[in-house]
Amino acid sequence: MPLYEGLGGIGLINEKNITVVFDFGAAYTKAGFAGETGPRVIAKSEVICRETGKTVPVFQAKDDEELRHHLVDFIHKLYFRHLLVNPKDRRVVVVENLLGPSSVRNILAKVLFRHYEVLSVLFVPSHLVSLMTLGVTTGLVVDMGYQETTVVPVYENVPILYTWQALPLGGKAIHSSLNELLLDRALILGEDGKEQRLSAVKQKLSDKVLEDIKVRTCFVTTLERSGRVQSNKYDRSVEPPPPAPSVQYPMSGSSILTIPGTVREMATEVLFEMDEDLLTLPSMILNALRQCPIDTRQALAGNLVFIGGTASVKGMKHRILSEVQALVSSPPFMDLLKLNSFKVHQPPAKDNYVAWLGGAILGGTEAVVLRSLPRDQYILNDTVPDWCNLAYNSKDESDEKSV
Ligand SMILES: Nc1ncnc2c1ncn2[C@@H]1O[C@H](COP(=O)(O)OP(=O)(O)OP(=O)(O)O)[C@@H](O)[C@H]1O
Ligand SMILES: [Mg+2]
Structure with a gap:
């Protein structure tokens, strides 16, 4: 092979039919090609609902049929807007949560095999493949x-x-805690030059704004500082730690939100608050x-x-x-x-796509040929073999004879 053709095909199944790797998440979906070091796209898991015309989360659907529509539209966007390859006759690796519902996995298989006619699908558990990156x-x-x-x-x-x-x-719990704390404690400087409480202007901040504030300004405090804040709540004689500096955050228009240091520090505490069950x-x-x-x-x-x-x-x-x-x-x-x-x-990647990277490593090996579910087999009975289904997990007769 002359070198000017590139090295992409070496060690991989076939450069032209390079495997596509998806990691569908509740908030973000990571998509790219096997054998690469990072996903080509980390897209928000959102689609435009066919009935209402509103943007909705992909996995939020009232029934299976609606979920199928969402997945058809979303996967179309991933293939034709981001990855720019034809799904037909191309292998797919799907990084899935082991604890996810089988119904979602079955609908996903239906969309990939029946609608996009992919060659094969390999479902891999996210927790397991993450270790492959290490x-x-x-x-x-x-x-x-x-x-x-x-x-x-x-x-x-x-x-x-x-x-x-x-x-x-997870992220959602932090967002709702941040929203409450901001409404309670943050001040907003309006276009008219008047400063007032945020709750006087807004009832709820959008998820997009909350996420931006969280990523840019929030942090997790140390155990010692958190302990002193908690003790101060019950016993005023305990001195609270000096607060972190507050941050000026520009909102839409020319209004400025002042985020107090305590909010930046305490929004993530929701993940560490112990209830009676010690959970x-x-x-x-x-x-x-x-x-x-x-x-x-x-x-x-x-x-x-x-x-x-x-x-x-x-x-x-x-x-x-x-x-x-x-x-x-x-x-x-x-x-x-x-x-x-x-x-x-x-891990050798940003935390949010470690599982995807594991899938991309596995997708570049023989496993994608040997372990995948081929389209011909799926078409026979329209089901995906599942570890929790006894039809696929019962003891083989030949096993019993050999014992
Ligand atoms: N650098 C960062 N700092 C803080 N938060 C971040 C950062 N990067 C991503 N996040 C947060 O991580 C969350 C998304 O993580 P991830 O992509 O792993 O979720 P997901 O796979 O879509 O969700 P799930 O696994 O629950 O289905 C979002 O809430 C986002 O705000
Ligand atoms: Mg995830």
């Missing part, structure tokens, strides 16, 4: 996305599925470890992997680690988990 086989993977945070430990490339944990603690982000990690076989716990604790966009908030990983270390030496975890060291991996 080259390790064991890790406790915490996916902190928009809708929820999910924890799945993986030991020697096998997800320990029965120990999964999930809580609605918070750090306790999810310890609960998952507690349910794992005893001889796997130390290896898992030494290989924590945080993925998902919410893990990128400044100070997040440091805070989770210090909370976990504090929690493991106090009841009820102290007697159950005798763990002494927790370590966090640094």
Whole structure:
């Protein structure tokens, strides 16, 4: 092969038919090609509803038929506006959440096979493939996305599925806490030069503005500072820590929002507030470890992997680690988990597309040929083999004979 043709085909299945990799998320969808180091696009998971003409989240639909329409329109946009390739007869890798509903996966398969006539689809679990980016086989993977945070430990490339944990603690929870705090404490300087409380002007800030404020100004405070703020609430004699500097944020028009330092610091605390059931982000990690076989716990604790966009908030990983270390030496975890060291991996990509990158690595290997579901097989009975379906998971007769 002359070099001027490029090196793209080397080591990959076929340059012309390079596999497409999707990671569909509640807030953002990552799409690109296998064997590349990052997605070509990170698009908002939104479509224009055919009935109302309004922009709505892709996965928010009243029934299966509407979801199918949303997916057809959204995938069309991904292929023809962003990736600029023809879906027909091209392989696809879909990075999916192991805990996601089977109905969504079935509709997605229907759209890809029946509408776009793709050659094959390989569904890969996001927690498992994220480890491929690090080259390790064991890790406790915490996916902190928009809708929820999910924890799945993986030991020697096998997800320990029965120990999964999930809580609605993600970007969405931070946005609603930030909205409340801003309405309560922020001041807005209007075009007329008058300063007033934000709640006097607005009832709710849009998700887009909240996200921008969060990414630009918010951070996760340290365990020690957070403890002093909490103590001050109940006991006024405890001095609160000096607040972080406030920030001037330009809003639409010429009005300026003054975001107090306490709001910047406290908006993310919602992920760490412990309720009566002791359910918070750090306790999810310890609960998952507690349910794992005893001889796997130390290896898992030494290989924590945080993925998902919410893990990128400044100070997040440091805070989770210090909370976990504090929690493991106090009841009820102290007697159950005798763990002494927790370590966090640094993935070779931005947190929000680590899972996509894992799918892109897998999509560049033989697995995409050997393990994918081909269109011919799907067309026979219109179902996707599923690990939780007994029809595909029952013991083979030949297995029984050989025992
Ligand atoms: N650098 C960053 N700093 C802070 N937050 C960020 C950053 N990058 C992304 N986010 C937040 O991460 C969230 C999106 O993360 P991600 O793309 O992993 O979610 P998703 O995959 O769409 O959601 P889910 O996994 O729940 O389906 C958004 O709330 C976004 O605001
Ligand atoms: Mg996600």
